[in-house]
Amino acid sequence: MQRLHARYPFLEVARESVAAAAVDLAAVVEQDRDVVDRAAERVHTALEDGHTGEPRLDARTELLSYPVARVLVSLVDERVLVRRYARAEAATAYDRFTADLADTTELKSVETTGLDRETLLAEFDLESAVRETDDGYRVDVGAYLTLAADLWGDEWRLVNRALADGEVPVDEGELLELLREAIRERIEDGLPFEVPEAIATALEAEVEAIRDALADLDLTREIDTVVPDLFPPCMKALLDDVQKGEHLPHHSRFAITSFLASIGMGTDEIVDLYRVNSSFGEEMTRYQTDHIRGETSPTEYSPPSCATMQSYGDCVNKDDLCERIPHPMAYYERRLDDADDDDLEDWREARADDD
Ligand code: SF4
Incomplete structure (x- = not known):
């Protein structure tokens, strides 16, 4: 399990690496305290601070904490938690990939790059919908409307954009924000899901603690x-x-x-x-x-x-x-x-x- 997978656990390749390792989540939640603790921390920090907390150095713990965190969110089964969790995972990913991209620009070192723009675009099937130009990017209007649908701010409204030939111009920063939205949507789309009884039983204490934290924030x-x-x-x-x-x-x-x-x-x-x-x-x-x-x-x-x-x-x-x-x-x-x-x-x- 690579560092890249732990850093970006929502990637298809990260999901595949967990599948290829034939990880049994039921065994993990029963036997691996570090993973469960980190998963619970992911959800609590998402709820309270809008991020997912300090990553663990051990790539396996960090990567496996992601599917376990999703299980916890599913078990709590509150809309407000799903929204906050997805936003926090996306915000964390955004901080990381903007740092990765800056590394490439400043250091010109491919080795330091965790994720590049092309890989991210390909991950969300956006390669043909986004075109680089001399002064930024152009995004197909259909893709733009989907990605910007949940973004707040006048500048995202189509009427305030110089739409031309079915394409919307965006700058580098805006493109990265749209990619953050693609991540948020992917994370939110699959939640909550059905959790097998054995896993639910093993995580009862963690679920209870998250419910308490939700009640304390009283967002509902x-x-x-x-x-x-x-x-x-x-x-x-x-x-x-x-x-x-x-x-x-x-x-x-x-x-x-x-x-x-x-x-x-x-x-x-x-x-x-x-x-x-x-x-x-x-x-x-x-x-x-x-x-x-x-x-x-x-x-x-x-x-x-x-x-x-x-x-x-x-x-x-x-x-x-x-x-x-x-x-x-x-x-x-x-x-x-x-x-x-x-x-x-x-x-x-x-x-x-x-x-
Ligand atoms: S509630 Fe207090 S700590 Fe929180 S943002 Fe407002 S002023 Fe700052």
């Missing part, structure tokens, strides 16, 4: 209370910026919009908030909000985790509670739980009373 619970005083510091700051009419970068806009949607605000209410912005465009704001809320997309987006917020510079004014939670939603839920019911006046009602 319905919240319908908007009390900005109890918002996490990051979301308070972003909401302030929105209300001051400041222009937010995409990632910040996504963060506050998905947060407000997750705590029960409807599209009209969110769109109203953005009206103060001098460059407000109702149609675009409504489109983006509907997309995030899952009205016009296959996915109802969750707000980013604290780790992601930090990486984008959106984590500001951290307080004590921030040290104990992995997610802005967990922060808000904790504050709601701790608050006196009498103090929970919903902002939407207060605004309606003022009007």
Whole structure:
């Protein structure tokens, strides 16, 4: 089992190498603690941080932890976990292949390259759909629409692209993002699946722990209370910026919009908030909000985790509670739980009373 397979376990060649080694997953989950621990870590880190954690040096452990992680996700059988897990695996792969490609460019060394662009394109049958040009790439519109379907941001909309001769121009960075989407789709497509009884029994403790982690994050619970005083510091700051009419970068806009949607605000209410912005465009704001809320997309987006917020510079004014939670939603839920019911006046009602 090669390092490449462990680094990119979703590749067909990695799956084949596991098959060729005649690995019996039932025996692995019963006898190989290292593999099971790493698999559980993959899922927990995916859930909490949007990545898959530190890889093990031993290629066998690292590679086998991938099919076992998929088994765990299947056994938990929660849509939100499947989505988060697939996104995290794809994000990790993206970090790795962008690093691999940079290595090739800077060091001109084929040996240091884990995966090249051609191999990735071939993996997803995209060789003939992507054409290199002098100033970037052109992607067949059909392939583009499939790959960009779940990407948030105006720049991915076909109307904002110089479509010509059935091809969409993209730059290098955008092509890599589309490849990340291809990986995410492959990972998500096959999940969840039926797991044989013997394997399920051996993994009961791990499945229980993942269910607990999901419950702690409470991503599946319905919240319908908007009390900005109890918002996490990051979301308070972003909401302030929105209300001051400041222009937010995409990632910040996504963060506050998905947060407000997750705590029960409807599209009209969110769109109203953005009206103060001098460059407000109702149609675009409504489109983006509907997309995030899952009205016009296959996915109802969750707000980013604290780790992601930090990486984008959106984590500001951290307080004590921030040290104990992995997610802005967990922060808000904790504050709601701790608050006196009498103090929970919903902002939407207060605004309606003022009007
Ligand atoms: S730690 Fe998390 S909840 Fe706190 S400010 Fe940063 S991103 Fe927000």
